[in-house]
Amino acid sequence: MKKLCLKVTAVEQLSPLVKRFRFEDPTGATLPVFSGGAHLTVEMPEGDTIRRNSYSLISDPYDGSAYEIAVRREDRGRGGSLYMHTKVSEGDDITVSLPSNLFQLDLRARKHVLIGGGIGITPFLSQLRQLDMEQKPYELHYAARSREEAAGIKLLPQAAHIHVHISEEGSRMDLGAILDGQPLGTHVYTCGPDGLITAVADQTARLGWPKAAVHSEAFTAPPPGEPFDVVVKSSGKTVHVKADQSLLEALEAAKVDIDYSCRGGACGRCHTKVTACDGRILHNDHWLSDDERAAQQDIMPCMSRFKGTRLELDL
Amino acid sequence: MTMQFNDETFRGDYTYHNSPEAIRRFPFPFDQDSYMYSVNIEQHPGGPKDTPFEKMFDVDEHYVAEMKDREITLAEDPLRCQSLPHMELAGWDLLELIMVSKARDYPDLFTLHRDGNDWHWINKPLGIEKKFTFLDATTLPCGPMEYITRQTQGDFALLHERDNNLWMDAGMITSQADWSLDFDVGMNFFEWHAPVPKARKMGVFDKALKFLLAVGQGQHYRRLNWTMTVNPRLDTSPENYHKWGPEKRTITPENVGQKQFLRVELQTFFRLPRSNALAFPIRCYLMNLEDIASNPKWGRRLHRVLRDIDPALAEYKGFAVNQKIIVDYLSQFDDGAPTSPGIFPDA
Numbered sequence: 001m002k003k004l005c006l007k008v009t010a011v012e013q014l015s016p017l018v019k020r021f022r023f024e025d026p027t028g029a030t031l032p033v034f035s036g037g038a039h040l041t042v043e044m045p046e047g048d049t050i051r052r053n054s055y056s057l058i059s060d061p062y063d064g065s066a067y068e069i070a071v072r073r074e075d076r077g078r079g080g081s082l083y084m085h086t087k088v089s090e091g092d093d094i095t096v097s098l099p100s101n102l103f104q105l106d107l108r109a110r111k112h113v114l115i116g117g118g119i120g121i122t123p124f125l126s127q128l129r130q131l132d133m134e135q136k137p138y139e140l141h142y143a144a145r146s147r148e149e150a151a152g153i154k155l156l157p158q159a160a161h162i163h164v165h166i167s168e169e170g171s172r173m174d175l176g177a178i179l180d181g182q183p184l185g186t187h188v189y190t191c192g193p194d195g196l197i198t199a200v201a202d203q204t205a206r207l208g209w210p211k212a213a214v215h216s217e218a219f220t221a222p223p224p225g226e227p228f229d230v231v232v233k234s235s236g237k238t239v240h241v242k243a244d245q246s247l248l249e250a251l252e253a254a255k256v257d258i259d260y261s262c263r264g265g266a267c268g269r270c271h272t273k274v275t276a277c278d279g280r281i282l283h284n285d286h287w288l289s290d291d292e293r294a295a296q297q298d299i300m301p302c303m304s305r306f307k308g309t310r311l312e313l314d315l
Numbered sequence: 316m317t318m319q320f321n322d323e324t325f326r327g328d329y330t331y332h333n334s335p336e337a338i339r340r341f342p343f344p345f346d347q348d349s350y351m352y353s354v355n356i357e358q359h360p361g362g363p364k365d366t367p368f369e370k371m372f373d374v375d376e377h378y379v380a381e382m383k384d385r386e387i388t389l390a391e392d393p394l395r396c397q398s399l400p401h402m403e404l405a406g407w408d409l410l411e412l413i414m415v416s417k418a419r420d421y422p423d424l425f426t427l428h429r430d431g432n433d434w435h436w437i438n439k440p441l442g443i444e445k446k447f448t449f450l451d452a453t454t455l456p457c458g459p460m461e462y463i464t465r466q467t468q469g470d471f472a473l474l475h476e477r478d479n480n481l482w483m484d485a486g487m488i489t490s491q492a493d494w495s496l497d498f499d500v501g502m503n504f505f506e507w508h509a510p511v512p513k514a515r516k517m518g519v520f521d522k523a524l525k526f527l528l529a530v531g532q533g534q535h536y537r538r539l540n541w542t543m544t545v546n547p548r549l550d551t552s553p554e555n556y557h558k559w560g561p562e563k564r565t566i567t568p569e570n571v572g573q574k575q576f577l578r579v580e581l582q583t584f585f586r587l588p589r590s591n592a593l594a595f596p597i598r599c600y601l602m603n604l605e606d607i608a609s610n611p612k613w614g615r616r617l618h619r620v621l622r623d624i625d626p627a628l629a630e631y632k633g634f635a636v637n638q639k640i641i642v643d644y645l646s647q648f649d650d651g652a653p654t655s656p657g658i659f660p661d662a
Binding site for chain 2: 033038061098100107130134
């Protein structure tokens with residue numbers, strides 16, 4: 001996979017939990033442009049493991065001078081966001097992937113409605129710049145619990161079609177009011193907690209929206225969990241997965257050859273066959289179907305974990 | 316090195332011809348003595364020097380004549396070039412990819428000066444000089460995809476990604492192996508491949524689609540495909556079947572060496588940055604059996620491949636009617652000696 005070795009040129013605390021990072025090419029070279037909604041995978045080397053998390057790009061997609069991301073500190077995560085918050089500062093080197101997009105705008109839409117909850121505002125920050133350049137009609141709704149937590153406010157332009165909903169201030173987002181009466185040909189995009197994505201899906205179904213007009217960004221960082229072991233079929237080798245490591249990260253550390261892209265259970269690239277399973281796979285991805293999950297013959301190593309006595313992978 | 320461009324035609328008197336250099340660098344598609352579908356994908360560009368795999372967009376001695384032939388086809392049938400409204404951005408992406416690549420790879424032939432969005436493009440072989448504003452379609456005589464593909468060999472399909480599928484929502488298709496953009500435009504990956512025999516059952520398309528959806532920015536790939544065409548005709552479209560279909564019946568044991576062409580498609584895949592669309596260029600190379608057999612390895616191998624091919628594929632590729640004449644002709648070049656692995660000629 002092609003990688004970019006960049007320099008951290010700015011770190012800004014946007015809210016108590018969210019920091020903004022700016023990356024530039026050390027020689028001043030232009031970075032590849034991208035499309036609204038794209039993300040980067042950031043490498044975080046620590047000890048013998050390289051942790052990799054994907055973050056939405058929040059900068060202008062057509063501006064090749066820098067890439068920017070915003071990271072929310074998750075104190076109960078695997079440690080990726082903590083690493084970004086505590087170990088990364090201005091002047092550091094950082095290795096990232098090229099931009100990749102699993103949450104692109106459907107440019108067929110007559111109008112775009114963007115709904116972001118909490119840190120889920122991030123993919124929309126690049127999308128709205130693309131929509132401005134394309135001169136497409138859109139409205140954006142940003143929901144947060146409190147103004148203090150609403151890191152996105154500092155990054156959003158002030159405009160009549162940008163709506164901020166702060167539930168603590170009594171202006172809770174009313175999805176029914178937002179979605180009812182939108183013109184035919186409108187597409188809606190949601191990014192945020194599962195509850196918000198489900199609520200938008202339910203509301204649009206009630207209102208008779210076509211499914212193809214309802215989009216959501218589902219991927220998140222892999223969750224930590226109890227440690228477990230897996231067996232690699234080709235070599236017979238046992239690989240130990242630590243509590244704060246994903247299965248994919250453990251396989252990579254053990255030099256097992258495995259493909260990946262999003263590292264968030266959305267792209268399907270690391271899809272692996274299970275050749276023996278005595279126990280229960282804890283599926284955390286958005287890629288496998290319900291039937292595939294139940295059959296326990298497939299696993300997405302970037303997100304999913306295992307509880308049981310033996311798990312053998314076709315690698 | 317200054318490239319010489321052939322004065323030649325792809326219709327009527329069919330004066331198309333390959334120089335010894337073009338024969339040497341021909342992308343022969345068979346890496347072994349038999350053929351079945353495979354997802355035969357490699358990284359692109361990259362390959363031995365002076366092969367069509369070396370550069371992003373290969374320019375060869377047929378460039379100027381191919382562009383003239385495209386102009387004739389488009390004048391007769393403008394629907395060979397279509398772009399659904401949401402695909403204009405992908406057209407700009409493609410224009411940028413081609414102009415930047417060609418100016419870098421062929422500085423003697425193409426020049427691109429960029430100052431922000433003010434671009435100045437010089438195409439010496441076609442005598443074009445144009446100043447325009449990038450991303451502003453009003454500054455070009457036609458849409459960006461049409462503009463650049465009137466200056467680039469090969470057909471181009473631009474695929475829009477949505478709902479975990481790819482949709483053929485734009486294209487410039489004038490040198491196709493019997494398929495129609497006007498029929499396929501707006502179809503998804505499985506729909507436009509529906510006529511291909513056997514492959515769906517073999518799971519080829521599921522694997523291919525999964526691969527294509529995962530193609531990222533900066534990762535370019537290629538594969539070779541092939542068919543057979545009587546006479547060096549680029550426009551073997553369904554729309555013009557009445558013109559070229561009957562020519563299949565003109566093959567005789569005496570003329571098959573000159574009139575029967577192996578048609579090779581160098582297909583490449585590029586993820587486009589601004590639109591997140593996939594560009595799918597399909598570059599066509601034509602060489603007659605006589606020229607192929609001038610290379611002993613290729614002569615032996617082509618004989619074995621076409622003799623032993625699955626009858627359904629001979630039918631689909633449109634040469635079943637002449638298969639016996641072709642195989643009889645090629646048999647004179649096959650002494651039964653073993654062939655070396657890979658597609659390239661023996662040194």
